[in-house]
Amino acid sequence: xxxxxxxxxxxxxxxxxxxxxxxxxxxxxxxxxxxxxxxxxxxxxxxxxxxxxxxxxxxxxxxxxxxxxxxxxxxxxxxxxxxxxxxxxxxxxxxxxxxxxxxxxxxxxxxxxxxxxxxxxxxxxxxxxxxxxxxxxxxxxxxxxxxxxxxxxxxxxxxxxxxxxxxxxxxxxxxxxxxxxxxxxxxxxxxxxxxxxxxxxxxxxxxxxxxxxxxxxxxxxxxxxxxxxxxxxxxxxxxxxxxxxxxxxxxxxxxxxxxxxxxxxxxxxxxxxxxxxxxxxxxxxxxxxxxxxxxxxxxxxxxxxxxxxxxxxxxxxxxxxxxxxxxxxxxxxxxxxxxxxxxxxxxxxxxxxxxxxxxxxxxxxxxxxxxxxxxxxxxxxxxxxxxxxxxxxxxxxxxxxxxxxxxxxxxxxxxxxxxxxxxxxxxxxxxxxxxxxxxxxxxxxxxxxxxxxxxxxxxxxxxxxxxxxxxxxxxxxxxxxxxxxxxxxxxxxxxxxxxxxxxxxxxxxxxxxxxxxxxxxxxxxxxxxxxxxxxxxxxxxxxxxxxxxxxxxxx
Amino acid sequence: xxxxxxxxxxxxxxxxxxxxxxxxxxxxxxxxxxxxxxxxxxxxxxxxxxxxxxxxxxxxxxxxxxxxxxxxxxxxxxxxxxxxxxxxxxxxxxxxxxxxxxxxxxxxxxxxxxxxxxxxxxxxxxxxxxxxxxxxxxxxxxxxxxxxxxxxxxxxxxxxxxxxxxxxxxxxxxxxxxxxxxxxxxxxxxxxxxxxxxxxxxxxxxxxxxxxxxxxxxxxxxxxxxxxxxxxxxxxxxxxxxxxxxxxxxxxxxxxxxxxxxxxxxxxxxxxxxxxxxxxxxxxxxxxxxxxxxxxxxxxxxxxxxxxxxxxxxxxxxxxxxxxxxxxxxxxxxxxxxxxxxxxxxxxxxxxxxxxxxxxxxxxxxxxxxxxxxxxxxxxxxxxxxxxx
Numbered sequence: 001x002x003x004x005x006x007x008x009x010x011x012x013x014x015x016x017x018x019x020x021x022x023x024x025x026x027x028x029x030x031x032x033x034x035x036x037x038x039x040x041x042x043x044x045x046x047x048x049x050x051x052x053x054x055x056x057x058x059x060x061x062x063x064x065x066x067x068x069x070x071x072x073x074x075x076x077x078x079x080x081x082x083x084x085x086x087x088x089x090x091x092x093x094x095x096x097x098x099x100x101x102x103x104x105x106x107x108x109x110x111x112x113x114x115x116x117x118x119x120x121x122x123x124x125x126x127x128x129x130x131x132x133x134x135x136x137x138x139x140x141x142x143x144x145x146x147x148x149x150x151x152x153x154x155x156x157x158x159x160x161x162x163x164x165x166x167x168x169x170x171x172x173x174x175x176x177x178x179x180x181x182x183x184x185x186x187x188x189x190x191x192x193x194x195x196x197x198x199x200x201x202x203x204x205x206x207x208x209x210x211x212x213x214x215x216x217x218x219x220x221x222x223x224x225x226x227x228x229x230x231x232x233x234x235x236x237x238x239x240x241x242x243x244x245x246x247x248x249x250x251x252x253x254x255x256x257x258x259x260x261x262x263x264x265x266x267x268x269x270x271x272x273x274x275x276x277x278x279x280x281x282x283x284x285x286x287x288x289x290x291x292x293x294x295x296x297x298x299x300x301x302x303x304x305x306x307x308x309x310x311x312x313x314x315x316x317x318x319x320x321x322x323x324x325x326x327x328x329x330x331x332x333x334x335x336x337x338x339x340x341x342x343x344x345x346x347x348x349x350x351x352x353x354x355x356x357x358x359x360x361x362x363x364x365x366x367x368x369x370x371x372x373x374x375x376x377x378x379x380x381x382x383x384x385x386x387x388x389x390x391x392x393x394x395x396x397x398x399x400x401x402x403x404x405x406x407x408x409x410x411x412x413x414x415x416x417x418x419x420x421x422x423x424x425x426x427x428x429x430x431x432x433x434x435x436x437x438x439x440x441x442x443x444x445x446x447x448x449x450x451x452x453x454x455x456x457x458x459x460x461x462x463x464x465x466x467x468x469x470x471x472x473x474x475x476x477x478x479x480x481x482x483x484x485x486x487x488x489x490x491x492x493x494x495x496x497x498x499x500x501x502x503x504x505x506x507x508x509x510x511x512x513x514x515x516x517x518x519x520x521x522x523x524x525x526x527x528x529x530x531x532x533x534x535x536x537x538x539x540x541x542x543x544x545x546x547x548x549x550x551x552x553x554x555x
Numbered sequence: 556x557x558x559x560x561x562x563x564x565x566x567x568x569x570x571x572x573x574x575x576x577x578x579x580x581x582x583x584x585x586x587x588x589x590x591x592x593x594x595x596x597x598x599x600x601x602x603x604x605x606x607x608x609x610x611x612x613x614x615x616x617x618x619x620x621x622x623x624x625x626x627x628x629x630x631x632x633x634x635x636x637x638x639x640x641x642x643x644x645x646x647x648x649x650x651x652x653x654x655x656x657x658x659x660x661x662x663x664x665x666x667x668x669x670x671x672x673x674x675x676x677x678x679x680x681x682x683x684x685x686x687x688x689x690x691x692x693x694x695x696x697x698x699x700x701x702x703x704x705x706x707x708x709x710x711x712x713x714x715x716x717x718x719x720x721x722x723x724x725x726x727x728x729x730x731x732x733x734x735x736x737x738x739x740x741x742x743x744x745x746x747x748x749x750x751x752x753x754x755x756x757x758x759x760x761x762x763x764x765x766x767x768x769x770x771x772x773x774x775x776x777x778x779x780x781x782x783x784x785x786x787x788x789x790x791x792x793x794x795x796x797x798x799x800x801x802x803x804x805x806x807x808x809x810x811x812x813x814x815x816x817x818x819x820x821x822x823x824x825x826x827x828x829x830x831x832x833x834x835x836x837x838x839x840x841x842x843x844x845x846x847x848x849x850x851x852x853x854x855x856x857x858x859x860x861x862x863x864x865x866x867x868x869x870x871x872x873x874x875x876x877x878x879x880x881x882x883x884x885x886x887x888x889x890x891x892x893x894x895x896x897x898x899x900x901x902x903x904x905x906x907x908x909x910x911x912x913x914x915x916x917x918x919x920x921x922x923x924x925x926x927x928x929x930x931x932x933x934x935x936x937x938x939x940x941x942x943x944x
Binding site for chain 2: 185187188190191192193194195196197198201206209210
């Protein structure tokens with residue numbers, strides 16, 4: 001017996017030795033110690049990079065309260081002028097965000113319904129066009145809006161900022177509505193129809209209440225995006241100042257205490273908004289009990305529906321789609337060759353360098369977020385740490401919600417000369433800021449696919465003797481590839497398009513969106529038109545790639 | 556959906572029976588106006604309603620999985636139709652309260668659908684559908700019992716039937732299901748649907764004893780089939796016209812409109828079975844036919860009794876399974892050199908338990924009145940219908 005046992009043992013040892021090299025590696029790295037250390041590194045990164053700067057900015061505000069008070073509220077010469085500037089900027093930012101979101105919602109309702117419930121030719125193209133403003137650098141978009149409304153004599157100022165903000169926040173609202181509409185079963189609408197409800201009543205009492213959460217989530221996202229937008233706003237603002245622009249201004253004049261204060265206020269408001277999503281969606285009620293049959297029957301009439309669709313199409317075209325792409329038509333008439341290529345200041349060289357900077361930063365941000373994002377998504381989905389996961393999950397969205405200029409400023413304070421002193425404004429600091437605010441865009445899609453993958457398949461592989469690492473390599477990774485790819489493209493486009501966070505930390509380095517702002521301010525319109533057109537076309541390709549990935553994932 | 560024509564009478568409990576994906580729900584949605592048919596028309600009481608919107612058809616539609624509005628309380632769900640039609644609020648309240656009391660849901664007015672059990676949801680969905688009925692008392696039920704567990708399902712079948720047949724409501728019900736048991740229990744008439752085609756319409760009795768094709772026969776219960784040849788001139792070895800031992804009322808009812816014929820399935824003795832007139836007219840001497848019997852119509856005896864029994868096959872018990880109500884035997888027989896498994900189900904009795912053991916030699920047979928004959932539909936159809944590999 002003992003002989004047989006011995007032989008068996010030897011055999012199993014031999015089998016272990018016979019394993020191919022990659023499987024041996026897998027076995028080795030499947031030990032719990034590696035998983036635990038990876039988890040700790042990722043969590044540490046997350047805390048340092050995302051939470052650290054935010055906590056630090058409140059710390060500086062708290063520690064420097066006397067300075068801030070003297071500087072902002074009680075200056076020897078200016079008195080409380082800076083505080084009044086801050087208040088007015090906040091008021092402007094909030095009214096613009098609120099009005100823009102309201103206009104968006106009104107246009108987005110019929111748009112989302114048309115895009116989900118109707119079938120027509122060119123639906124896919126329209127869908128992509130509606131999504132596009134999300135991917136295009138806002139400064140290019142803002143410049144296009146400036147030129148478009150310039151035809152109608154709208155000058156930079158409050159109205160023009162509003163018109164710009166309506167455009168780039170629109171996709172966020174339409175997309176959220178579309179997602180909910182696609183998810184809600186038409187079964188409920190069918191049920192209401194058989195019970196005798198006319199079309200409009202079905203929409204108000206059934207569809208709308210079920211879309212509620214999606215609408216509010218989209219609205220809050222759009223609201224915070226509008227609140228934090230810098231690139232387009234600088235171009236469209238004229239003399240009006242919004243909160244992020246005040247941050248940029250204070251930062252340029254090195255008024256750090258005042259900048260900290262307004263950044264802190266903006267961050268606080270955004271975080272409160274983020275946390276209130278759940279509260280609001282539950283509390284907000286809609287009048288679903290009362291019904292006005294006669295009135296609503298009229299509203300449900302076919303002719304009214306046709307008018308609604310036509311009106312939506314027109315508004316969509318004139319207010320959102322044409323302004324976004326108007327700039328492309330201006331390439332032809334512009335004096336590009338003279339100004340950009342033959343000018344004595346070598347603008348083309350600046351554009352080339354800025355373009356390469358943008359690409360390098362975007363690629364590096366994708367790469368680093370990939371390294372940290374995948375294990376982080378795993379932690380959120382697979383670890384059973386109870387409340388810690390809920391907290392991590394909520395904190396994860398903070399970089400999306402807070403204005404990027406404020407976040408950039410917080411990072412500048414934390415890592416820059418005024419704080420730890422690890423980085424100087426410049427390439428690496430821009431990279432660092434971009435890594436921070438794009439992190440959730442990488443992690444969210446991965447979490448999405450991870451949650452929807454079939455755990456049974458992984459378990460099956462494990463019962464067949466595969467080590468954890470092999471399961472990841474052979475089973476899990478292939479099934480979440482789509483999500484990872486989608487995350488990469490999102491991070492890339494967001495990094496490519498960012499202005500506010502870059503301006504605050506850029507030093508002498510320029511990226512394309514910032515360069516466009518510079519050139520518009522310097523009245524080098526032809527060069528700005530060329531640069532904008534290039535990035536718009538580039539982004540269009542990226543969005544098309546993203547859609548290709550998504551539809552493949554759908555299959 | 557292909558060329559389906561159905562007439563449903565007032566007060567009838569009509570079952571649409573078919574496997575998943577047969578097009579049953581599509582048919583219901585066309586009746587309710589939720590899907591526009593490419594061609595064809597729908598009449599309610601001789602009035603063409605094909606172009607009428609679903610809201611104006613005033614029928615009660617109970618959806619699969621109920622489709623209770625998740626954001627409304629059960630009271631609001633039930634009252635929805637009345638509100639949409641702006642009926643008097645006071646009256647509505649009285650009716651809804653009464654309905655809630657009748658269905659034992661009093662005190663749960665404000666509960667949301669997600670807080671309720673499957674059975675309660677089913678009742679709420681039914682009430683909501685009933686609230687929409689006006690002159691046309693047509694109730695449409697799309698797999699109403701699917702999501703419930705077995706015990707509850709039995710009870711609710713009975714309740715549905717009682718409600719539909721009650722003098723107070725006088726409902727016409729169209730009920731879709733994929734369970735033949737459910738269909739048999741509640742139906743006045745059954746329409747069997749497969750692949751968007753109407754296979755047969757008839758009473759449960761007709762569907763069971765006189766199925767029009769192999770699909771219908773197989774859908775109602777487990778069957779055995781024999782491929783054979785219709786041999787008009789070759790006399791069956793036993794007198795085909797005698798009533799035999801079983802010449803009682805039951806068989807004479809089955810035999811109405813049937814014609815006895817001999818069928819050669821490749822055994823030394825020629826089989827005999829009754830065939831429907833319509834089938835008889837189509838077949839000629841020497842044609843291939845399909846002889847089908849239900850497993851529960853087969854009888855089983857010990858030893859080789861082929862000499863004394865008609866329509867008999869000799870073989871041995873290959874497998875025996877206890878199924879609770881009955882025993883299920885797989886008997887291995889030899890037809891013309893080919894081995895074949897015959898399924899026999901017999902009520903579970905002590906005698907069967909003691910006598911019929913595995914590997915014993917037995918004879919299985921069936922009375923000619925319980926044979927069903929089809930024109931041979933081709934090997935592919937047999938494979939497809941019986942899901943043979």
